[in-house]
Amino acid sequence: MSGSDSGDVGPDLRAGVTVADFQGKPLLRGHVDDEAVLLTRSNGAWRAIGATCTHYGGALDQGIVTGDTVHCPLHHACFSLLTGEALAAPAFDPVSCWEVEQVGERIFVRGRAAPADTAAADTSQHPKRIVIIGGGAAGFAAAEMLRRRGFGGELVILSDDADPPCDRPNLSKDYLAGEAPEEWIPLRPDDYYPSRRIDLHLATSVTAIDTAARSVTTGDGRQFAFDRLLIATGAEPVHLPIPGADQPHVFTLRSLADSRAIVAQAAKATTAVVLGSGFIGLETAAALRHRGLSVHVVSLDTFPLERVLGHRLGHFVQSVHEAAGEVFHMGTSIASIGTQSVVLTDGTEIPAGLVIIGVGVRPRLTLAEQAGLSIDHGILVDSRMQTSVPGIYAAGDVARFPAASGDGTLRVEHWVVAERQGQVAADNMLGTPTHYRDTPFFWSAHHDVTIRYVGHAQMWDTIDVDGDLTAGDATVTYSKAGKTVAVATIGRDAVALQQAAALAEAH
Numbered sequence: 001m002s003g004s005d006s007g008d009v010g011p012d013l014r015a016g017v018t019v020a021d022f023q024g025k026p027l028l029r030g031h032v033d034d035e036a037v038l039l040t041r042s043n044g045a046w047r048a049i050g051a052t053c054t055h056y057g058g059a060l061d062q063g064i065v066t067g068d069t070v071h072c073p074l075h076h077a078c079f080s081l082l083t084g085e086a087l088a089a090p091a092f093d094p095v096s097c098w099e100v101e102q103v104g105e106r107i108f109v110r111g112r113a114a115p116a117d118t119a120a121a122d123t124s125q126h127p128k129r130i131v132i133i134g135g136g137a138a139g140f141a142a143a144e145m146l147r148r149r150g151f152g153g154e155l156v157i158l159s160d161d162a163d164p165p166c167d168r169p170n171l172s173k174d175y176l177a178g179e180a181p182e183e184w185i186p187l188r189p190d191d192y193y194p195s196r197r198i199d200l201h202l203a204t205s206v207t208a209i210d211t212a213a214r215s216v217t218t219g220d221g222r223q224f225a226f227d228r229l230l231i232a233t234g235a236e237p238v239h240l241p242i243p244g245a246d247q248p249h250v251f252t253l254r255s256l257a258d259s260r261a262i263v264a265q266a267a268k269a270t271t272a273v274v275l276g277s278g279f280i281g282l283e284t285a286a287a288l289r290h291r292g293l294s295v296h297v298v299s300l301d302t303f304p305l306e307r308v309l310g311h312r313l314g315h316f317v318q319s320v321h322e323a324a325g326e327v328f329h330m331g332t333s334i335a336s337i338g339t340q341s342v343v344l345t346d347g348t349e350i351p352a353g354l355v356i357i358g359v360g361v362r363p364r365l366t367l368a369e370q371a372g373l374s375i376d377h378g379i380l381v382d383s384r385m386q387t388s389v390p391g392i393y394a395a396g397d398v399a400r401f402p403a404a405s406g407d408g409t410l411r412v413e414h415w416v417v418a419e420r421q422g423q424v425a426a427d428n429m430l431g432t433p434t435h436y437r438d439t440p441f442f443w444s445a446h447h448d449v450t451i452r453y454v455g456h457a458q459m460w461d462t463i464d465v466d467g468d469l470t471a472g473d474a475t476v477t478y479s480k481a482g483k484t485v486a487v488a489t490i491g492r493d494a495v496a497l498q499q500a501a502a503l504a505e506a507h
Contacts, residue, residue: 013109029061047081050095073493089419127227134232135159138396141422171259176287209371228429235361235397244337269353277304281358378411383435385425395421404507414442439500454500455486
């Protein structure tokens with residue numbers, strides 16, 4: 001994987017290096033004893049932190065620095081060069097921080113730095129009770145940040161999922177392909193929640209929010225009072241009224257339970273049919289193909305991902321999947337599903353021991369609508385993630401938030417977006433004014449090709465390709481009215497980071 005930690009130990013930083021050792025680059029990867037350490041100069045001072053991202057092991061020396069922050073090239077986690085703290089998801093754990101000394105022309109990393117002195121959090125204005133509805137990306141990230149910021153009150157997560165918060169992007173990627181063990185999937189081990197006094201309730205549905213009484217009611221009749229509430233109910237797969245879609249070998253993919261069930265059925269099937277050529281559909285198709293199944297992809301679209309990435313990149317992605325042996329049926333859909341086959345609307349019959357319906361998701365808005373919150377194809381929030389009712393926040397797939405450009409509102413279904421919105425909501429629930437201004441980012445894996453996408457192009461006038469898609473080395477720029485609105489890269493992880501920074505600065 002481009003941008004992953006290669007294990008290159010680099011120079012011994014305890015013995016010292018010179019500026020020449022950087023070879024004109026801003027970041028130098030070295031080691032102190034057995035630990036990889038990153039050395040850089042930021043705002044006039046030498047800084048050293050652990051060189052490996054705590055999310056998925058990205059090599060931070062292949063990332064970029066903005067101010068006192070280093071950005072990981074894999075999934076754009078951010079770390080403080082001053083303290084090592086994981087400043088922004090998807091990483092939550094800090095990296096180590098090291099003492100640096102310059103003697104003459106040589107720079108030495110002396111040893112681990114003592115934890116930074118931080119003023120005790122002023123908790124006098126903190127609420128007493130916070131309830132989070134939803135155990136996905138936004139809900140978990142908010143809970144983790146609340147405790148990290150010193151919130152000592154009651155903290156409840158009400159999740160209708162049967163499993164604790166998990167790494168959902170992996171469910172259609174390595175885990176489904178059989179390349180990632182299940183112990184990688186939970187975002188935290190089970191004992192994390194009681195150790196942080198996070199009252200996690202699984203398989204628990206919320207049926208009502210009483211904005212006046214400041215309480216929520218669950219399906220079993222319990223009530224949970226709150227001073228602050230975060231709605232992070234996410235989205236649910238679209239279910240189509242296809243005859244036969246209720247059979248046990250037909251699935252949607254959203255939860256860990258869904259992915260487990262698909263893996264179990266894949267062990268008994270030889271051919272799979274995936275309806276939908278979006279990211280989830282194509283990633284699922286690639287994972288099942290990796291397991292050795294014959295895979296057919298069915299879609300009404302002309303090219304996969306065309307509405308998001310344009311026809312040229314979509315056509316390239318299709319060719320990648322076809323080279324791996326997948327068969328595409330574009331411009332058609334599934335008319336009916338039998339016990340051993342599906343029939344398409346063009347009359348084609350395909351054997352199918354496994355069927356995946358992956359035609360998109362819709363935000364789960366019922367609770368918010370019934371509670372009287374302002375809705376517009378999502379829960380309307382301000383830049384602090386607060387809804388139309390003070391003290392009630394929303395984040396993730398369900399939230400419609402102000403675009404950083406000032407051009408209307410957006411609802412974005414990206415994992416990192418949801419996590420960072422949860423973190424912003426946490427700060428604001430504790431009284432620290434924080435605004436969500438991030439450049440949206442996602443990544444998508446297609447066999448040996450990974451796409452990294454920054455920005456958000458709902459529409460574009462032009463698409464420019466720099467480089468060679470077939471060689472796995474390209475930047476695709478989406479422009480509207482002469483301005484770059486989004487960039488997709490293949491094999492150019494640092495470029496994706498640079499473009500994300502440029503988009504953020506432009507806003």
